[in-house]
Amino acid sequence: MTSDAPAIPTADAARPLLQRPKEVADRVTWIGALDPALRNFDIILKTANGTTYNSYVVRGSAGVAVIDTVKQEFTEEFFAKLEEVVPYDEITTLVLNHLEPDHTGAVPEFLRRAPHVHIYVSPRGLQVLRALLKDEFERYEVTTVETGDTVSLGDRTLRFLTTPYVHWPDTQCTYLEEQNLLFTCDLLGCHYCDARLFNDKVGDFRFSFEYYFDHIMRPFKRYVTEALDLIEPLEIDMIAPGHGPVLRAHPREYITHYRRLITKRLASETGAEKTLLVFYVSAYGATAQMAEAITEGAAESDDVRVSLFDIQGGDVTPFIDLIEEADGLAIGTPTINGDAVRTVWDLLSSLVDIETKGKLGAAFGSYGWTGEAVGMVEARMQGLKMRVPEQGLRIKMHPTGDELEDCRDFGRRLAAHLAGRPVEREIDMSALLGR
Numbered sequence: 001m002t003s004d005a006p007a008i009p010t011a012d013a014a015r016p017l018l019q020r021p022k023e024v025a026d027r028v029t030w031i032g033a034l035d036p037a038l039r040n041f042d043i044i045l046k047t048a049n050g051t052t053y054n055s056y057v058v059r060g061s062a063g064v065a066v067i068d069t070v071k072q073e074f075t076e077e078f079f080a081k082l083e084e085v086v087p088y089d090e091i092t093t094l095v096l097n098h099l100e101p102d103h104t105g106a107v108p109e110f111l112r113r114a115p116h117v118h119i120y121v122s123p124r125g126l127q128v129l130r131a132l133l134k135d136e137f138e139r140y141e142v143t144t145v146e147t148g149d150t151v152s153l154g155d156r157t158l159r160f161l162t163t164p165y166v167h168w169p170d171t172q173c174t175y176l177e178e179q180n181l182l183f184t185c186d187l188l189g190c191h192y193c194d195a196r197l198f199n200d201k202v203g204d205f206r207f208s209f210e211y212y213f214d215h216i217m218r219p220f221k222r223y224v225t226e227a228l229d230l231i232e233p234l235e236i237d238m239i240a241p242g243h244g245p246v247l248r249a250h251p252r253e254y255i256t257h258y259r260r261l262i263t264k265r266l267a268s269e270t271g272a273e274k275t276l277l278v279f280y281v282s283a284y285g286a287t288a289q290m291a292e293a294i295t296e297g298a299a300e301s302d303d304v305r306v307s308l309f310d311i312q313g314g315d316v317t318p319f320i321d322l323i324e325e326a327d328g329l330a331i332g333t334p335t336i337n338g339d340a341v342r343t344v345w346d347l348l349s350s351l352v353d354i355e356t357k358g359k360l361g362a363a364f365g366s367y368g369w370t371g372e373a374v375g376m377v378e379a380r381m382q383g384l385k386m387r388v389p390e391q392g393l394r395i396k397m398h399p400t401g402d403e404l405e406d407c408r409d410f411g412r413r414l415a416a417h418l419a420g421r422p423v424e425r426e427i428d429m430s431a432l433l434g435r
């Protein structure tokens, strides 16, 4: 063997990349876990590339902080990495940017091993931490922090930024001042597992980044905007999220891209100020007739643009962008076996991805004898915090000529609600006269 022959790898060195800690910046070390086989996250997300649970150690001259931990099943792997980087008695600080179990699974055991650490969470995080630790909570020193609060590690300073609802109420970001490094937890993260870790080294994760935004951040756009307002003025050399690649190449591009995703709007050709979408399903055409008459009535006003869609048996996901931008939503369904039709439930359940609070909602449909479906759709709309100003319109079997006129009136009233005009109602003289 010549002297320059490759060294025989030791068992340690043979461990796959990132079964070891990895330095991401000067005295900042990644000690997270890779989960390449994961195909479904939080029940709701597809994770074709698996994910990572990112945790970091920051070493200062007078203290060592651990930022977030990992999902419970990766606890041992996490401790193996942590112990390579720092002995427990040197750790002074535990920062929990977000208390969701995928970042706090190792926290109870971590605190048993390092009970002396000082924990920093947001005020809302405190409630979740209490629920996580139960009786053990009282044993630990916990401080709540808000935007502008700092913790000194000697020659390193952690500054906190409260960023609620991205995507849990408790979320915060932590900024390592001396290195312009922002720990964002779920914000600007994504489910993408690649042991090369850095955004300039891993495969193409753009799809995962947008998919994560669409399903995790999009329902909270208002809050994400506030969070971006808070972090944008910072000098940022690196963004270290809780999932997916560490963003060291062009980190600000990712913030800009979030802005683009938040403000994305479809092109509109009309000058109408408000939009109403009418969706329906219909087995025998009765609800379809109602939908057409409602559309006709609503479309009489110039200030509301009305669109009609038959969604029977179809995939509803293409409508989500449209619904997000619409001001109002009317949904028609017959009652079939005491329920609304499945496609209507699909549509309603897919609305969790967008903000529906305050949008106008209305339900209508034909029925034969019990007619529960309309009330169910209304209840769901109310559950989504939509404004439901008109009682749902139900018609027994196929509508008569008069009933079709009722549908047009219903449409006219929906348009008036949307445009902020006075809502005219026909006065029921027989009711007034007590007949």
Ligand SMILES: Cc1cc2nc3c(=O)[nH]c(=O)nc-3n(C[C@H](O)[C@H](O)[C@H](O)COP(=O)(O)O)c2cc1C
Binding pocket: 281, 282, 283, 284, 285, 286, 287, 288, 333, 334, 335, 336, 337, 338, 339, 366, 367, 368, 369, 370, 371, 372, 396, 397, 398
């Ligand atoms: C399979 C089936 C089940 C039904 N179940 C109910 C029911 O539980 N309650 C009810 O009020 N009407 C029920 N109906 C009656 C329909 O709601 C009624 O025919 C309605 O007019 C259909 O509207 P469409 O033409 O828009 O589909 C049922 C109809 C079918 C075909």
